[in-house]
Amino acid sequence: MLSAEITAKRLEEWLAKHGRRFPWRRVKDPYRIMVVEFLLQRTRAETIERVYDEVFRRFPDVESLATAEITDIKDIFSRLGLLYRAMRLINIARDVLKNYGGYIPSTIEELLRLKGIGVYMASAILNFGHGIPTPVVDKNVMRVANRLWGETRESNIRKFIEELYKHSNHRAVAYALIDLGSLICREKPRCSECPLNDVCPKLPLLKEKWRMQRKVIIVGGKVILKEQPVTRICKIK
Numbered sequence: 155m156l157s158a159e160i161t162a163k164r165l166e167e168w169l170a171k172h173g174r175r176f177p178w179r180r181v182k183d184p185y186r187i188m189v190v191e192f193l194l195q196r197t198r199a200e201t202i203e204r205v206y207d208e209v210f211r212r213f214p215d216v217e218s219l220a221t222a223e224i225t226d227i228k229d230i231f232s233r234l235g236l237l238y239r240a241m242r243l244i245n246i247a248r249d250v251l252k253n254y255g256g257y258i259p260s261t262i263e264e265l266l267r268l269k270g271i272g273v274y275m276a277s278a279i280l281n282f283g284h285g286i287p288t289p290v291v292d293k294n295v296m297r298v299a300n301r302l303w304g305e306t307r308e309s310n311i312r313k314f315i316e317e318l319y320k321h322s323n324h325r326a327v328a329y330a331l332i333d334l335g336s337l338i339c340r341e342k343p344r345c346s347e348c349p350l351n352d353v354c355p356k357l358p359l360l361k362e363k364w365r366m367q368r369k370v371i372i373v374g375g376k377v378i379l380k381e382q383p384v385t386r387i388c389k390i391k
């Protein structure tokens with residue numbers, strides 16, 4: 155297996171040449187990252203890109219969003235097909251304003267206490283917004299890790315990624331893994347375009363649907379996911 159240092163370097167270089175250039179990747183603002191990640195949970199990034207400037211022109215900070223009414227954001231959320239989630243985002247902003255003085259929390263414990271924020275979103279806010287090295291693992295990253303490291307459990311994948319972070323810009327590596335999974339290491343991978351092609355064992359994709367009983371435990375500021383696979387449903391290729 156390639157060392158963590160070289161793997162991280164290759165990922166960073168690949169991102170610089172081939173990564174997606176969304177406007178939120180240029181900012182290190184926890185509020186913006188929180189709003190964008192909330193929207194990304196249910197919508198394609200390209201769709202969010204179209205309303206990005208408008209969202210932050212109208213709601214530049216936590217306070218403006220927290221004091222908004224549903225009618226104020228209805229038009230934007232309708233265009234995204236997310237009207238049913240608009241109030242949830244306003245409530246997160248209200249919670250942040252009331253309990254944290256408008257400052258987006260910078261610990262995983264506090265973020266997970268906000269209703270509507272889960273492990274992925276909290277990790278993204280910490281990493282991309284606050285600059286705290288935190289693994290950001292979505293289903294695309296899990297697919298890469300599955301083939302590259304033979305790992306299917308998120309708790310173990312987070313450990314692999316923490317090793318990469320020790321040798322790199324954690325933000326760049328996190329975005330590289332997300333892009334690699336969504337652009338190249340897809341269900342049908344395009345290995346010839348992958349920066350890890352020569353070292354990846356290209357392990358068969360275990361399409362395990364872990365019906366997880368997942369419990370989040372925080373130890374020393376780190377997320378420990380207690381996963382209990384209940385059923386392994388299928389295996390492909």
Ligand code: SF4
Pocket residue numbers: 298301302338339340343344345346348349350351352354355356357
């Ligand atoms: S070499 Fe192929 S299987 Fe391995 S990480 Fe790259 S795209 Fe995925």
